[in-house]
Amino acid sequence: MHYGKIARIALAVTYKPGVVVAPTLRTVVRRLPLGLAVLAGHEALDRPVRWVAVSELEDPTPFLEGGELVLTTGMRLDADGAAPYVDRLVARGVTGLGFGVGLGHEEIPAELVTAASRAGLPLVEVPRQTPFVAIGKAVSDLLAAEQYEEITRAFAAQNRLTRAALRPEGPRAVVERLARELGGWAVLLDEAGGERHAAGRGAAAVAAVIPELGRLRGRPREGGTPSSLAFSTPGAHVVVQPLGARRIRGFFAVGLGKPFSPVEHTVVNAAGSLLTLLLEHGREHQEAERGVRSAVLRLLLAGETRAGRETLELLGGGLADGPLTVLACGGDPEAVLEAAAEEFAADADGRVVVIVPAERAETAAAALRGHGPVGVGTPVDDRQLGTGLDQADRALAAARRGGEPVMRFADLAGQGLLSLLDAGAAAAFSAALLAPLREYGSRADLLESLRAYLACNGHWDAAAQRLGVHRHTLRYRMRRVAEILGRDLDDPAARAELWVALNV
Known part of the structure; x- marks a missing residue:
């Protein structure tokens, strides 16, 4: 994070005095030699x-x-x-x-x-x-002094908010500092209105804020800046601001037991600028880290285990020693990645891949099942993560077909014999046997057609119906498979080998 940028943004918030806090008549009478x-x-x-x-x-x-x-x-x-x-x-x-x-x-x-x-x-x-003009000048000087004191207080508060923003828990620290500065409550909400951080007495009054968020979402942005909203409840005066530079990424609300003074409005605006910067920077950081994790996943799947582990350590994480289990998760990647924050997780090819120690596989699956279907592989070592991912993907596909929240590869029908095979040797055999099909342009339909044909024991009508194609189309595809692989699909031994290769 560019800390100087944060400080400049906070200090550049324009002070708008509005109604200046004026000196009292008692001050004018007693403190001036008039x-x-x-x-x-x-x-x-x-x-x-x-x-x-x-x-x-x-x-x-x-x-x-x-x-x-x-x-x-x-x-x-x-x-x-x-x-x-x-x-x-x-x-x-x-x-x-x-x-x-x-x-x-x-x-x-x-x-x-x-x-x-x-x-x-x-x-x-x-x-x-005592000339009247002397009284006028004295009051003018007092007004200027009060305004200067207001500005000084506002900038001092902005400096304290900026220092809070530089702490590791930036958004939380800003919200807590804001509540202390104003002597009220403050709360940070996500885009849907869910509470992220709250501070100060009376933060429970945030319930009154939620119905107002829809009004803010529909308001036009003036000069690219989201508009704010102020309203009163029986127990508080509340200001709500949307957060986000290009689109709304959240909200924050502040409540006081009295109307907001000009200084307090200025402090609230400064906090809004800092929170927006932190949210935008945090999102950019998350996107960059997601890209690195996806690259690490590719290294691990390619067998570059040492390089993958070293990169993860630079990110402050790592893979556990011992058996590992790969989970393939459907659903919204953002939600899945957040739920898997304590594990190694990376999004790739339309699903999120999570790698956990084998003993934590069931716990991880239970935590992820609410965000979409989950496929769970069998335990593998770090050199067989490709095999583990292939198993998890097959389990995920089965979970999607059957509408199950979690599907384990070991529970798939027909896996009893396959579980007796050495995972590494079986994976190498599968990769070599099916490589010509996988390298055949983008015709992934050949693999799926072969799987359906074998699953239906060579019955053309049943396999074609499962695929949703005409049986003549399936016959053509199987001829192409036989030509590409150089195998006779009528040979029971060839069929058995292909079935094993497709399911390991």
């Missing part, structure tokens, strides 16, 4: 100051958004207008009222103090020597 004094509304000083607005209008509310500290000298304010003025500000949701004395009024009118106290609106006295 000589401000609170005359009313002390209990509401922890309201945030999102901006400063200066107005001498009798009704400035059409020009306000809420959350402002309104500054005025009361030039147009008289005793009768104090209460309606305060009521309008409160209805608009302003944070507080700053009244400048020494110009229009030497002190704040008592009617205004009374109205503000009754309405719970903080009323702040601004001395003559």
Whole structure:
């Protein structure tokens, strides 16, 4: 994994502040050397100051958004207008009222103090020597400081998430780190919605997430990036993001007991980028390893046992000493490979080949049977793996024909005599006898036709019916087999040899 790439992706997540965490009015009054004094509304000083607005209008509310500290000298304010003025500000949701004395009024009118106290609106006295612009600059500086602190916290959290991603258990570590950073729960889901990793209290609430995944699968991707989804449950606010660069490969969800802040949204986005990178890299690594394992399988089947074992050791695995059993597995290769993760397994030619110590063959077959039919060979040594695979393939074919979850080569009908033959000698005999047929272009139908003909004891109609061809077609094929092999198929001895060769 290119670790520098992970760090750059995490740190490149754009910070989108949205609603900036603003300083409180208490902070503005107490921490700034502006000589401000609170005359009313002390209990509401922890309201945030999102901006400063200066107005001498009798009704400035059409020009306000809420959350402002309104500054005025009361030039147009008289005793009768104090209460309606305060009521309008409160209805608009302003944070507080700053009244400048020494110009229009030497002190704040008592009617205004009374109205503000009754309405719970903080009323702040601004001395003559403090210009309104100084208050505006001070609040602006505090807002910038809060935003900088938010960005700093977001990038610090991203760095911790990046370090988590570099750990061997990358996705799990990122999910656990995210839950700790936010003080909530986080869960990683596979593409079908199955839980892979969960962390934090309340992760059981993930059940509410599953019905929402269908909505995400159907959403368009903006600029190649999957869209996210946010919703609320009785116990949590939840954000769900799909994961995957080219297609959805999974989901992750995060839940908090409160609405997400801008910093928390940024941290969630960073975690999503890291998880996507880890999933994509993991898939590329798996595909590369699958290719190596398929190559190792070819080495083992070709008799290059030493080279195959050495390559497996480089992958961190290996084959056990002693008798081995080969299993041929149908079904979805992805599912079979995952189920056989503890064994040597490689996909080749439409099935997965699993090689296990002979004493674990039954356990492995039981673990794999739920993912498709399984054929089990007889124990062989590492120089006879080709024979073991041929047996497993024949058992797999029988399992498919009979609808059986597991078929063992030793249980196939007619194997009693064959089991007495030396496996290596029988395999060599079979390979030599049938080589001309196997080398005859791509006409694999000759082998299957010969097998059906012998199984039906030379009865043309029965064999043709089993193959689903006309008996004249079968007669033609058997003439070609006789010519290619140089054998008389009417000779009982030739038939016996061919039957043995086809079944070892």
